[in-house]
Amino acid sequence: MIGLVRVEWRRLTARRLVRVCAIAAIALIFFVVVLTALNSQKIQSDGSFVMRTTSLWLTEAQAETSGNAQDNAVIAVTSLSFLIVAVIGASAIGAEYRAGTVTTVLGWEPRRVRLLAARLIAVALVAASFYLIVHVVFCAAWTIGSVVSGNPDGASGVFWRDLGLVLARGAVLAAVFAVISAAIATLGRNTAAALGVWVGYWILVEGIVLGLKPQWVRWTLFVNIASVLEWNHLMIESPSVTIAVSPGASVVRLTAYVAVFVAVSLAVFHRRDVT
Amino acid sequence: MPVIEIEGLTKQYRRRRAVTHAVAGLNLSVPDGGVYGFLGPNGSGKTTTIRCLLGLARPTSGRISVLGAEVGRDLSTVISRIGSIVETPALFPAFSGRRNLELLGAIDGIGPRAVAAALERVGLESRGEDRVRTYSLGMRQRLGLAAALLKDPELLILDEPVNGLDPGGIREFRELIRSLGAEGRTVFVSSHLLSEVQLMCDRVAILARGALITEGSVAEVLALGHTAGLVVRVSKPDRAVEILAQAGIAASHDGEIVRVQLGADEAARVTEVLASGGLFLSELRADEVDLETVFVELTEGRTVEGS
Numbered sequence: 001m002i003g004l005v006r007v008e009w010r011r012l013t014a015r016r017l018v019r020v021c022a023i024a025a026i027a028l029i030f031f032v033v034v035l036t037a038l039n040s041q042k043i044q045s046d047g048s049f050v051m052r053t054t055s056l057w058l059t060e061a062q063a064e065t066s067g068n069a070q071d072n073a074v075i076a077v078t079s080l081s082f083l084i085v086a087v088i089g090a091s092a093i094g095a096e097y098r099a100g101t102v103t104t105v106l107g108w109e110p111r112r113v114r115l116l117a118a119r120l121i122a123v124a125l126v127a128a129s130f131y132l133i134v135h136v137v138f139c140a141a142w143t144i145g146s147v148v149s150g151n152p153d154g155a156s157g158v159f160w161r162d163l164g165l166v167l168a169r170g171a172v173l174a175a176v177f178a179v180i181s182a183a184i185a186t187l188g189r190n191t192a193a194a195l196g197v198w199v200g201y202w203i204l205v206e207g208i209v210l211g212l213k214p215q216w217v218r219w220t221l222f223v224n225i226a227s228v229l230e231w232n233h234l235m236i237e238s239p240s241v242t243i244a245v246s247p248g249a250s251v252v253r254l255t256a257y258v259a260v261f262v263a264v265s266l267a268v269f270h271r272r273d274v275t
Numbered sequence: 276m277p278v279i280e281i282e283g284l285t286k287q288y289r290r291r292r293a294v295t296h297a298v299a300g301l302n303l304s305v306p307d308g309g310v311y312g313f314l315g316p317n318g319s320g321k322t323t324t325i326r327c328l329l330g331l332a333r334p335t336s337g338r339i340s341v342l343g344a345e346v347g348r349d350l351s352t353v354i355s356r357i358g359s360i361v362e363t364p365a366l367f368p369a370f371s372g373r374r375n376l377e378l379l380g381a382i383d384g385i386g387p388r389a390v391a392a393a394l395e396r397v398g399l400e401s402r403g404e405d406r407v408r409t410y411s412l413g414m415r416q417r418l419g420l421a422a423a424l425l426k427d428p429e430l431l432i433l434d435e436p437v438n439g440l441d442p443g444g445i446r447e448f449r450e451l452i453r454s455l456g457a458e459g460r461t462v463f464v465s466s467h468l469l470s471e472v473q474l475m476c477d478r479v480a481i482l483a484r485g486a487l488i489t490e491g492s493v494a495e496v497l498a499l500g501h502t503a504g505l506v507v508r509v510s511k512p513d514r515a516v517e518i519l520a521q522a523g524i525a526a527s528h529d530g531e532i533v534r535v536q537l538g539a540d541e542a543a544r545v546t547e548v549l550a551s552g553g554l555f556l557s558e559l560r561a562d563e564v565d566l567e568t569v570f571v572e573l574t575e576g577r578t579v580e581g582s
Contacts, residue, residue, distance in 0.1 A: 007381045014378075016369055100365030103331055104422065107359045108382040110330045110350045273332040 001118060004109060008122035017091050021084050022130060029077065029138045037145035051150030053143050057163045074163070077138045078131075078170050078229065082177045085127035086198055087191075089178030092123050094191025102274050116186065116269045120179050120262060127178030128171040135167050166229065173225050176258055183265035214238035217245070221257065224250035276343065278430050278461045279305035279328065284337035286323050286485075297323040299485035301337070305463055305478075310456035312472040312493075313465040314566075315482030316574050321465040322362060324482070325434045329359055342430060355383055358428035360436050364419020368408035372399055372418045375407060380425050393421040398447070412439030420451075431455060433464045437471060449475050473566040483574040497569055505535040505542055508558035509549065518552035519545070534562055 012018060040051035057072045096102050109115045146152050185194035206220055217223050217236045227234045227250040234245040281303040288295045298320040305311050315321045326332035327339055330350045339346040342353040366375040376390040394403045397417040402410070410418065416439055423431055436452075437445050445468070452475050456462050466472050472479060473493060480490040489496055509515045512528035519526040524545065525536040535545055539561040546556060 003384070004382060007378060010381065011367070011378050014370065014374065099367060100363075101367055102365075103361050104365050104379070105382070106331060107329060107357075107361075107423075108354065108379055110354050271333070273326070275326075275331075 001114065004114065004118035005121050005125070008119050009125060012088075012092055012122055012126045015092075015095070017095075018088055018126065018130070021088060022133065025080065025084065025134045026137050028080075029134065029141055033138070033141040033145045036142075037149040040145070040150040042150065051142075051146045053146040053150075053152040053155040054159060055146075056139055056142055057159075057166050073142060074135065074138070074166060074170075077135060081131045081134055081170070081174055082225075085130055085174045085178040086181045087195065088130065089123050089127060089181030090185040090191045090194035090198075092119065092126075092178075093182045093185035094189070094194060097185075097189040098191070106274060112270045113266050116266055120182055120265075123178045123182045124175035127174045131171045131174035132167060135170065139163065139167075165231070169229055169231065173229060173254075176225075176254055179258055180261050183261035186265040186269055215241050215243060217243050218249070219253065221254075224253050228254065276307065277304040278307050278342055279303065279463060280338075280340045281324070281328075282338045284324065284327060284339060285335045286320070286327060286332060287335045296485050298327070298334075301482070301485060301487055303480055303487060303490065305461065308456070308459050308461055309477035310452055310462045310464060310475055312476035312479035313463060313482065314467075314469065314472060314479055314570060315465075317467075319482045319574070320485035321482055322434055323485075325359075325361060325432055325465060328432060329357075329361065331361065355426055356429045357432065358423030358426050358430070359432040359434075360416070360419040360423050361432075361434045363412070363438065364415055364422065366407050366415070366418060366422070369406060371404050371406055372410070372414075372421075373403040375418065376422055376425055379422055383426060385425055389425055389427075393425045396424060397421045397451070413441060413444050416440055416448075417444075420448075424455075429460055431460060431462045431464075433462065435466055436464060437466060437468055445471060469567040469570055470565070479566070481570060481573055488573050493566065497566065504562045505537055505539065505545055506558070506560050506562045507533040507535055507545060507549070507556055509533060509554050509556055511554060514552070515549055515554050518549060518554065522548040524548065 036051050039049055041048040043050070055073050057074050096105075105115065106112070143152065143155070181194050181198065184197050185191055188194055188197070201221070206222055210217055210220060214236075217238075223234065223236060223245055227245045227247045231247045233247070236243040236245060281301055284298050284301040284303075285296065286298040288297055301320070301324060303324075313321055313324070323332060327334050328341060328346060330346050333347070341350065342356055344350055344353040366372075367378075370378070373390060373394065376393060377387060380386065380390055391400070391403075394400045397420050399414065399417050399421060402414065407415065407418065416436060420433070420436065423433070433452075437448050440448055449471055452462055452464065456477065464472070464475070476493055478490070478492050479496050481488045481496070507515065507526075508531050510531075512531055512533050515533045516526045516528050519533075519535060527534050537545060542559055546559065549556060
């Protein structure tokens with residue numbers, strides 16, 4: 001199994017899509033950080049912008065303590081990363097169907113459950129690695145920018161530990177996104193189908209359904225992901241109802257969602273004829 | 276012991292309310308060693324049978340064993356001894372030929388040395404670093420064969436492997452297949468190029484409507500064709516048929532060609548009869564039955580839709 005995961009890892013990391021996404025994300029990070037640093041002042045005066053190291057991830061409580069506005073630049077990069085790993089996960093499977101290589105690979109490993117499981121593990125590992133590489137580069141560049149052109153004060157050991165935990169949780173969540181995406185692509189045998197499901201989910205469930213049934217918010221994906229990433233009790237308020245979402249419950253829900261998607265995709269891949 | 280045993284294989288496809296029998300109760304036994312041809316018209320169930328053999332399609336009913344292992348239960352125990360190409364070989368187009376083989380080989384712990392040897396055997400060593408998307412169809416077929424040979428397999432299952440090859444490539448491929456069969460491997464090859472199959476194979480099976488029509492050595496199957504006779508070319512074929520009939524010799528004509536139902540050892544008699552009637556031959560040869568003729572005779576009207 002480890003050998004199979006290693007092969008799938010090699011295949012995925014050799015894919016042009018993965019490399020182009022990584023290079024493009026890092027280039028974008030450098031562009032944004034340099035632009036931010038150029039606009040930053042060393043000392044804040046009226047209306048001026050200061051690039052702070054702590055702006056990488058400042059929780060509400062930390063913001064209150066420090067007297068600074070709550071800010072977390074990591075969120076923007078995380079959102080972008082989740083989007084990219086969803087595409088990478090879908091494409092990892094969809095491209096196989098498009099090229100017809102599923103048939104070829106099954107000629108080497110006919111145990112389908114084992115093969116797909118190895119693929120999903122490799123997808124999870126690639127997504128988590130992608131997330132971590134992009135974020136480490138971003139945090140390093142931001143820190144350098146804040147030292148050179150802004151204010152590095154307040155970046156204590158506790159801050160770095162908290163940021164490290166955020167990135168660790170973010171990496172796991174990136175894997176969740178990618179695996180769900182890959183599982184949907186397995187069911188639809190197509191990259192576009194998987195991405196279409198994501199868009200459909202976003203519009204239909206996170207938009208329309210939540211508008212009609214706000215009390216269902218605790219079951220939706222993005223709220224649970226936010227809760228785990230911030231590791232914070234979220235209070236979702238709407239005119240009719242206030243819902244509390246705890247990180248522990250969110251972990252359970254996300255685990256259940258991933259388990260259902262993986263189990264269904266394994267069962268379907270096991271039974272279905274490969275053409 | 277047979278390397279492939281198929282008993283009562285049936286494969287149905289349901290589309291809307293219609294049921295199509297791609298394979299209908301196929302029984303087949305492929306002996307160990309040599310090249311075995313698997314023939315049939317389009318839609319006769321060849322590719323479906325091969326998909327079932329390799330576990331890619333689930334039979335509706337029936338039993339298949341390959342190298343002694345039940346497909347569907349134990350195929351993984353023998354897959355390292357089976358090389359295969361199903362239709363056009365599908366490989367990752369953005370990777371080089373060598374990288375494709377390395378990734379496949381890594382599943383079975385096969386290293387770069389075997390990859391280099393496989394590329395050399397199919398004549399792709401100079402193009403190994405090029406991306407597969409730049410390969411011609413013939414080169415992809417060769418790369419597919421290289422992938423199949425990578426495991427040094429006892430059994431090769433090749434579905435239409437000469438598709439897309441030019442005449443030179445077909446000849447090389449034929450020689451390669453024959454050499455693989457001569458090495459003691461079993462090569463199970465489906466093809467619609469019957470002249471190639473006749474030159475390449477030791478035994479053949481002919482399939483139509485998903486069922487076996489005949490099976491045997493090439494000579495045995497050829498013997499099922501129409502009775503061999505003589506072919507005569509004359510300027511007046513109608514007159515030739517009349518003259519031969521008056522001499523008690525059955526004949527028929529097709530354009531300038533007259534087919535005489537006499538063995539090759541009676542060629543002199545045909546010459547004498549026609550010459551005495553004032554007709555002189557421009558050609559006289561034995562009417563050899565080829566696999567294509569037998570194939571058409573056995574499968575005519577049996578083509579079915581979709582398999």
